Amino acid sequence: MDEVLSGVRSAIAVKIYGYDLQELRNIGAQVRDVISEIPGIVDLQLEPQVPIKQIQIKFDRSAAARYGLSVGNLAEIVETALNGRVVSQVLENQQFFDLVVWLQEEYRNNLDTIRNLWVDTPTGSKIPLAQVAKIDYGTGPNTINRENVSRLIVVSANVSGRDLGSVVDEIKAEINQNVHPPTGYFIQYGGQFESEERASQNLLIFGSLALVVIAVLMYFAVKSVSAMMMIMLNLPLAITGGIFSVAVGGGVLSVASMVGFITLFGVATRNGLLLVDNYNQKIAEGISLKQVIFDGSTERLVAILMTAFTSALGMVPLAFGTGTGKEILQPLAVVVLGGLFSSTILTLLVLPALYSQFGRYLVPQTKKDTVVIQDFYTPDETSILIK
Numbered sequence: 001m002d003e004v005l006s007g008v009r010s011a012i013a014v015k016i017y018g019y020d021l022q023e024l025r026n027i028g029a030q031v032r033d034v035i036s037e038i039p040g041i042v043d044l045q046l047e048p049q050v051p052i053k054q055i056q057i058k059f060d061r062s063a064a065a066r067y068g069l070s071v072g073n074l075a076e077i078v079e080t081a082l083n084g085r086v087v088s089q090v091l092e093n094q095q096f097f098d099l100v101v102w103l104q105e106e107y108r109n110n111l112d113t114i115r116n117l118w119v120d121t122p123t124g125s126k127i128p129l130a131q132v133a134k135i136d137y138g139t140g141p142n143t144i145n146r147e148n149v150s151r152l153i154v155v156s157a158n159v160s161g162r163d164l165g166s167v168v169d170e171i172k173a174e175i176n177q178n179v180h181p182p183t184g185y186f187i188q189y190g191g192q193f194e195s196e197e198r199a200s201q202n203l204l205i206f207g208s209l210a211l212v213v214i215a216v217l218m219y220f221a222v223k224s225v226s227a228m229m230m231i232m233l234n235l236p237l238a239i240t241g242g243i244f245s246v247a248v249g250g251g252v253l254s255v256a257s258m259v260g261f262i263t264l265f266g267v268a269t270r271n272g273l274l275l276v277d278n279y280n281q282k283i284a285e286g287i288s289l290k291q292v293i294f295d296g297s298t299e300r301l302v303a304i305l306m307t308a309f310t311s312a313l314g315m316v317p318l319a320f321g322t323g324t325g326k327e328i329l330q331p332l333a334v335v336v337l338g339g340l341f342s343s344t345i346l347t348l349l350v351l352p353a354l355y356s357q358f359g360r361y362l363v364p365q366t367k368k369d370t371v372v373i374q375d376f377y378t379p380d381e382t383s384i385l386i387k
Helices: 002-006 021-035 061-066 071-082 111-115 164-178 192-222 225-232 234-248 255-284 289-320 326-361
Strands: 012-018 041-046 051-059 085-092 095-101 118-120 126-128 133-141 151-159 186-191 374-377 383-386
Touching (some): 021 164, 051 111, 061 071, 071 118, 111 133, 164 186, 186 192, 192 225, 225 234, 225 255, 225 326, 234 255
Antiparallel strands (some): 012 151, 051 133, 118 126
16 A cells, blocks of 8 residues: 555655666665664665666667657667567457567577667668667666656655654654755655645544534533533543553554544543533532532443443454554554543543532523412402412
8 A cells, every 4th residue: 555655665755856867876875874863764775776787779869860860760660679569469269469570589689680670761771770879788777767757766764663753754854954965856755654644634624623513512412601611621531541542552643543532532522411411400400519419420420431331342352452454443442442541530530520619600591481470369368379
């Protein structure tokens, strides 16, 4: 998947673009040496280019022009002779096969044969290829990579023990300070962190939207802004446990961890709603505040513990499991598990204390029915008040 997304099989790819291969390799070596000392960098390597023996054909443009030939014509002749060209198809046993024209194998590696290839000129004469090209053995790179119509060389690395974002930021700072490519050469960054940056932006937007939706739903449930704010206090209580679990697990905040925090928001607010809504109902019945806190907490204790326990129980296999896929599911489960623990414990301590101080202001104000009070007299003139 890394190779599909960024063209390299690593989390970080420093791509150096330019036109001269040797200069690209020199800049790549500088980049490799600069970032090699950054903590967390592993599997650091400069893209290998091995010099290999090859037949090199260098066209003489001036000589070709004298015969009325272009470099394109000559290149097409050489490509046909050495790489082959499909000129037709042959039907055999109800199957089509390409008919390829090229030199036989023993001649493709023979310099004399290549030099004496006949080239047709516009005047109708034939000349050997050696008259318009220099053909000899030489050495060159085994591969030349291109991207965006430019040559490039890649310095790749993976990350261990640190989060990807901070390592990439440090790499950029070190390269900007110590590597100064000449005019015509430039550096770009690719790899897994590009997807992480896009995902982080999306999570920030949709996470904020989730918080707004949760707040609106809480308001319609309790009909009070103050009560809604008290329920939403469960979010920082849950985040505390999630952050602690991330720190214990290595301190790496990944995209999966952020998804876990968003998942945790809904689970955490549910526990607060169970308590506050029950408190409000009892206050509306006219029960004293002290009794409301005691009865409301004991009545909802089992429900809160059971909902938190069942949610946490489902995360245990993911948090402590091993095998393929754990790098995606494990960070999410660790965050949810730690957040559930902290939010459940702190909810049972913090919300009752807050409600005991501000509970009288949290009950939704409803308009009470009014009944007309009338006086009437019985025959014995005893006044009876009817309400």
